[in-house]
Each structure stands twice: as C-alpha cells, then as structure tokens.
Amino acid sequence: MAADRIFGLVALITAVAYLAAATQIQTNMFSGEFLPKLFPYMIGTVAAICALFMVFKPDPDPEWPVKGTWVNMALAVLVLAVYAVMLTPLGFILPTIFAAGILSYQISPRLVPAALSGLGLSLGLFVLFKYALGLGNIVAYRVPTPAKLWDAISILIPFVGH
Amino acid sequence: MDILSNLALGFGVALSPYTLFLAVCGCFLGTIIGALPGLGPSNGVAILIPITFTLGLDATSALVLMTSVYYGAMYGGRISSILLNIPGDEPALMTTLDGYPMAKQGRAGDALVLSGVASFVGAFLATIGLMLLAPSLARVAFLFGPAEYFALYLLAFCTLGGMASNNQAKAALAACIGLGIATIGVDSSSGLPRLTGGNLHLFDGIDFLVAIVGLFAIAEIFFFIESHGAGSSIGVKLDKVRVPLRDIWSTKWTMLRASGVGFIAGILPGAGASLGSFLAYMSEKSIAGDKGGFGTGVPKGVAAPEAGNNAAAGGALVPMLTLGVPGSGTTAVLLALLMTLNITPGPTLFSDRPEVVWGLIASLLIANVVLLLMNVPMVKIFVKVLMVPAWILLPGVTMISFVGIYSLSGSYFDLLLMVGFGVLGYFLRKLDIPTVPVILGILLGGNMEDALRRAMTLSDGDAMYLFSSPIAIGLWIAAIAGFVAPMFLRGLLKKPQAITD
Numbered sequence: 001m002a003a004d005r006i007f008g009l010v011a012l013i014t015a016v017a018y019l020a021a022a023t024q025i026q027t028n029m030f031s032g033e034f035l036p037k038l039f040p041y042m043i044g045t046v047a048a049i050c051a052l053f054m055v056f057k058p059d060p061d062p063e064w065p066v067k068g069t070w071v072n073m074a075l076a077v078l079v080l081a082v083y084a085v086m087l088t089p090l091g092f093i094l095p096t097i098f099a100a101g102i103l104s105y106q107i108s109p110r111l112v113p114a115a116l117s118g119l120g121l122s123l124g125l126f127v128l129f130k131y132a133l134g135l136g137n138i139v140a141y142r143v144p145t146p147a148k149l150w151d152a153i154s155i156l157i158p159f160v161g162h
Numbered sequence: 163m164d165i166l167s168n169l170a171l172g173f174g175v176a177l178s179p180y181t182l183f184l185a186v187c188g189c190f191l192g193t194i195i196g197a198l199p200g201l202g203p204s205n206g207v208a209i210l211i212p213i214t215f216t217l218g219l220d221a222t223s224a225l226v227l228m229t230s231v232y233y234g235a236m237y238g239g240r241i242s243s244i245l246l247n248i249p250g251d252e253p254a255l256m257t258t259l260d261g262y263p264m265a266k267q268g269r270a271g272d273a274l275v276l277s278g279v280a281s282f283v284g285a286f287l288a289t290i291g292l293m294l295l296a297p298s299l300a301r302v303a304f305l306f307g308p309a310e311y312f313a314l315y316l317l318a319f320c321t322l323g324g325m326a327s328n329n330q331a332k333a334a335l336a337a338c339i340g341l342g343i344a345t346i347g348v349d350s351s352s353g354l355p356r357l358t359g360g361n362l363h364l365f366d367g368i369d370f371l372v373a374i375v376g377l378f379a380i381a382e383i384f385f386f387i388e389s390h391g392a393g394s395s396i397g398v399k400l401d402k403v404r405v406p407l408r409d410i411w412s413t414k415w416t417m418l419r420a421s422g423v424g425f426i427a428g429i430l431p432g433a434g435a436s437l438g439s440f441l442a443y444m445s446e447k448s449i450a451g452d453k454g455g456f457g458t459g460v461p462k463g464v465a466a467p468e469a470g471n472n473a474a475a476g477g478a479l480v481p482m483l484t485l486g487v488p489g490s491g492t493t494a495v496l497l498a499l500l501m502t503l504n505i506t507p508g509p510t511l512f513s514d515r516p517e518v519v520w521g522l523i524a525s526l527l528i529a530n531v532v533l534l535l536m537n538v539p540m541v542k543i544f545v546k547v548l549m550v551p552a553w554i555l556l557p558g559v560t561m562i563s564f565v566g567i568y569s570l571s572g573s574y575f576d577l578l579l580m581v582g583f584g585v586l587g588y589f590l591r592k593l594d595i596p597t598v599p600v601i602l603g604i605l606l607g608g609n610m611e612d613a614l615r616r617a618m619t620l621s622d623g624d625a626m627y628l629f630s631s632p633i634a635i636g637l638w639i640a641a642i643a644g645f646v647a648p649m650f651l652r653g654l655l656k657k658p659q660a661i662t663d
Contacts, residue, residue, distance in 0.1 A: 026354040039611040047338035053331035065388045084577030100557040108553035117554045135569045
C-alpha cells in the first residue's frame with residue numbers, strides 16, 4: 001500500500017514538473033508555437049492520471065529487503081558511481097579490480113574468492129576486450145595528477161562538480 | 163516463386179564462411195546467455211549491442227550475430243527452467259510447469275532434448291510464416307499515413323500494457339516514463355533544446371542503449387545482492403542424454419498446434435513471447451483434458467510452451483520488420499539494434515533494402531539449424547555453465563555492461579545515467595511496474611511524436627484527423643479494447659503458479 005502511494009506521489013510530482021517544464025519549451029518560426037509542446041503535454045497528463053490511480057488504488061506492498069541489505073545496495077550504487085567516473089582517469093584494470101571485487105563480496109561475502117574474482121575478471125576482461133575484440137578506448141592504466149582525480153570525484157558531489 | 167528468389171538472395175548474403183562462423187558463435191553465446199538465471203534474451207542482446215557496434219561489423223554480419231544470440235537465448239531459457247525450476251526469462255516460465263517435474267523423475271535429458279526439438283519446430287515454422295506474411299503486410303503498411311502510425315504506436319503501448327502487466331495504470335505510467343525520456347534533447351523541427359534542464363550532456367537526448375542496459379542488466383545486480391545469489395546452484399542431476407524419439411513423435415501435433423498459436427500471439431503488437439507460450443500451454447492443456455496429466459511432467463507439457471514461445475519470437479518479428487513496432491521486450495531490443503545499424507524498419511525496408519530483410523530471414527533459418535545441431539549433443543556443456551556462481555557471473559556482467567556503454571561514447575555521464583537507470587529498474591520491478599514499456603517508449607517516442615506532428619500539420623491542427631480513416635479507427639478501437647479487455651479477462655486468464663518443492 002504505502003510503497004505504491006509514495007511512488008505514485010513521486011510520479012505525480014515529476015509529471016507536474018514535466019508539464020511545467022513543457023510550458024517553457026522554446027519555439028521558433030520553423031516549429032510553430034504549439035507543436036513542440038503538444039506531445040509532452042499529452043504524456044504529462046496521462047502520467048499524472050496514472051500516478052493518481054497509484055495513489056488512490058495502490059497494490060499490496062512487495063517484500064522489501066531488510067535494513068542491512070539496503071545499506072549493501074546503497075554501497076553498490078556508490079561503488080558503481082565511483083567506478084563510472086574513475087574509468088577515464090585511472091584506466092580499466094585498477095578500478096575494475098575494486099568494483100568487481102566489492103560487488104562479488106556483496107553477493108557472497110567471502111573475502112578471498114571475492115578478491116580473486118575481482119582480479120580475474122579485471123585481467124580476463126581486459127585481455128578479451130583489448131586483444132580479442134579490439135575495443136579502442138579501453139586503456140590498461142593511467143597515472144592521473146591529483147587535480148584530474150579531484151575533477152573526476154567532484155562530478156559526484158552535488159553543486160561542486162560540473 | 164518470388165519468395166524462393168528472395169530467399170536465394172538472403173542466403174547469398176548470409177551464407178558465407180565468415181557469417182556462418184558468426185552464427186555459430188552467436189548461437190553458442192546466446193544459449194549460454196539464455197541458460198544463465200537472471201540473464202535473459204533481452205539483457206543478453208542489450209549488453210552485446212554496444213560491443214557489436216564498436217567492433218565495426220557491417221550491417222549484415224551484425225544482424226546475423228545478434229539474431230543468432232536472440233534465438234540462442236530463446237533456446238537456452240529452457241535449460242534452467244527444466245533443471246533448476248528457475249525460468250531464465252519470462253516466456254520460459256511455462257516450461258517449468260512440466261519440465262521440472264519431468265527432470266525430477268530422472269528424465270532431465272529427455273526433457274531437454276524434447277524441448278530443443280520443440281523449439282526448433284516452433285522457430286522454424288514461425289520463420290516460414292514470417293516469410294509468407296511479412297511481404298504482404300509490408301504492402302498494407304504502405305497505406306499507413308501519420309494518423310494510422312500514431313494509432314498503431316498507441317496500440318502497441320496499450321496491448322503491451324494490457325497483456326504484460328497486472329495493473330493498467332502502472333503499465334501506462336511506464337510507457338509515459340519512456341515517452342517522456344524520448345522527448346528530452348534537441349527538438350527536430352525548431353532545433354532548440356527541450357526539457358534538458360540546461361544540461362549540455364542531455365542535448366543529444368538519452369541514448370536508448372544506456373537505458374536498456376541500465377534497466378535490464380544493472381538492475382539485475384541489485385536483485386542478486388538482495389538475494390545473496392541464492393538459487394544459482396544446480397538442482398537436478400543430468401544423467402545420460404539420448405534422443406527420446408517416441409516422445410518427439412507422440413508430441414508432433416502438439417508442437418504444430420502450439421507453433422500456430424504462438425505465431426499468432428507473437429504477431430499481435432505488444433503481446434509477445436510470454437503470451438505465446440502461455441496460450442500454447444493452456445490450449446494444449448484443455449485439449450488433453452484432465453487425463454492429460456499436465457503439470458505432472460508429461461512430454462506434451464514441455465513441448466507445447468517451448469514451441470509456442472519460439473514461434474512467438476518469430477512472429478514478433480513480423481510487426482517489427484514491416485511496421486517498426488516490436489511485439490515483445492526482446493524484439494524491442496532487436497529494434498534498438500537495427501536503429502544503431504542505421505536501418506529503419508518499416509514497409510520501405512522490404513523494397514529498398516531487400517538484402518537486409520532476406521539476409522536476416524536466411525540467418526534466422528541458419529541459426530535455427532545450428533542451434534538444433536548444437537543443442538542436442540552439447541547440452542551437457544550448457545548445463546556446466548549453469549554452475550558458474552553468481553558472485554563471478556554478476557560482477558562480470560556489470561563490468562561488460564560498463565565497457566560496452568563506455569566504448570560507445572567514452573563519457574562518464576552515460577555511465578552514471580546507466581547506474582541511475584539500474585536503480586530505477588530495481589524499484590520499478592519491485593513495484594510490479596513493467597520495464598518493457600519504458601524501453602518501448604524511449605525507442606518509439608520520437609517516431610510517435612513525428613507521426614502526431616505530421617498529422618497535425620497536414621490537418622492544420624484538427625484533432626479529428628487522427629480518426630479520419632477506417633484503418634485508423636480500427637486501430638484506435640483495437641488499442642482501447644487491448645487496454646481495457648484484460649481488466650475483465652484477468653480472472654479467466656490467471657497464470658498457473660510455478661510448482662514449489
């Protein structure tokens with residue numbers, strides 16, 4: 001019940017914000033005044049109606065994970081986000097060892113197998129991508145300057161990054 | 163004998179040693195992808211698209227490779243259904259009903275071979291049907307104007323929402339999420355950015371591959387963290403594998419009927435393979451009656467859903483190729499592949515680029531034969547693959563997804579967006595909101611809006627133009643019926659629950 005209502009409410013707010021943004025769409029003489037706005041208006045309206053349905057006619061709640069699992073999943077999101085920004089300044093191998101190792105540990109919490117699978121996946125996939133498939137923009141490692149490293153991390157901090 | 167000459171053209175394109183090699187690779191990879199629990203055809207094809215793209219294969223080779231993966235994954239889905247009672251993807255759910263009991267009786271090998279043959283029959287007949295039906299449907303599609311196309315896209319969303327979900331509002335909301343994402347970016351007619359919030363990264367719009375890989379593949383890792391990788395160990399032992407000729411012969415009519423049912427279900431836009439295997443199983447169950455013993459591990463119960471599922475996968479290609487409207491989640495991903503290769507599906511595809519269409523059809527036939535030859539003797543190897551533990555598999559899949567998307571654009575922004583879509587996918591699936599309409603919305607949003615705009619420009623803003631032709635009215639009625647009818651039929655069409663130990 002509660003989950004659907006909360007999601008419905010979030011969806012409703014998003015739909016209203018989307019509609020508000022749609023009224024601000026810039027137009028010019030090529031596009032006419034109305035056509036670029038028409039489709040967004042339609043989508044926003046349908047989405048708002050559906051969101052209201054979810055608020056007033058919610059389904060039973062799904063089985064949510066326990067508290068510790070939430071922490072784990074939030075950590076996984078953080079790891080993936082850091083991995084995403086580190087792939088360019090540090091190259092492929094080092095970030096992948098950590099990211100794959102941590103994810104592996106989270107699925108099955110045993111230290112040595114997780115570390116080995118991180119190492120194995122990183123090196124194995126690098127050889128596969130670089131030499132077997134020949135993907136061009138994968139670089140084994142880079143030594144970044146501290147400024148570059150900070151640049152990459154700051155992307156993830158709201159209002160600091162760009 | 164138009165078809166035969168076209169087919170000859172197709173085989174001329176698809177039957178070189180190199181493409182055959184690609185077909186074998188694709189089938190092998192696809193079967194593995196389908197067999198691994200948590201990695202269905204949609205995920206598998208989605209992860210491989212960016213990599214295929216960066217490999218720089220030409221259109222035909224890429225198509226052969228990916229359709230082989232697609233068909234292979236449909237085949238592979240049955241392996242985990244039968245041995246582990248875990249469907250590798252949604253359409254394979256019906257196979258667990260009789261496949262797993264059969265495996266528990268010690269007939270796992272028989273069930274695997276029988277279902278492989280049934281898959282072959284279904285897919286083969288569906289490919290024939292595709293050859294016969296698609297060209298004539300393509301001719302009809304020439305009559306479609308913007309009003310008809312708008313109604314057709316609506317029909318796809320409505321039937322998809324109606325059939326694939328338990329809650330109409332949620333399915334429609336999912337479609338709106340996708341369509342809303344599709345509107346982000348530089349507007350095609352004014353050349354000005356829309357709904358980007360001033361973010362430069364969003365001016366190009368959101369790449370559908372980023373959304374697909376995020377929603378399908380990255381979301382999966384959260385489910386595995388939640389369950390700690392439970393349910394990935396082997397359930398039933400597989401002994402000697404031999405060909406159960408008697409079972410195959412006794413289920414021949416079942417296979418044929420199920421293929422027909424599945425093919426028709428696949429053609430309906432938005433309905434797809436799940437409906438195909440469901441209808442095939444249910445109709446065979448009612449034909450067999452109570453004495454048939456469906457649900458206790460009978461060969462017919464294994465053959466019917468597999469033939470239906472694979473026939474539907476072929477049938478789903480009919481609307482996808484002729485109209486550009488995919489019939490299922492996986493065909494939506496295949497549509498994404500065509501769009502990355504700069505091939506626009508639709509009626510003109512058949513007249514302008516026959517070598518692509520018929521090459522694709524020929525490669526489907528090739529993939530089918532390769533899969534049958536590969537699956538019967540090599541089934542033991544695929545069963546071994548099931549033993550790869552989740553704690554190696556899932557991090558590996560995640561890293562492959564990252565590399566794929568990274569090699570497309572080299573931008574951290576797309577990677578972060580992909581992680582965001584992964585989180586979104588987790589919550590959507592938890593709340594029973596289907597993710598396929600989101601994908602379909604992102605893929606088709608641009609075309610749907612174009613159709614609407616052209617209709618409005620032609621009619622000078624008269625909304626009644628959308629209902630101005632018999633075809634358009636028929637599509638609108640079908641769309642509304644497809645959306646509303648399942649609400650009343652839900653009691654009737656209740657899915658049987660998977661058996662538990």
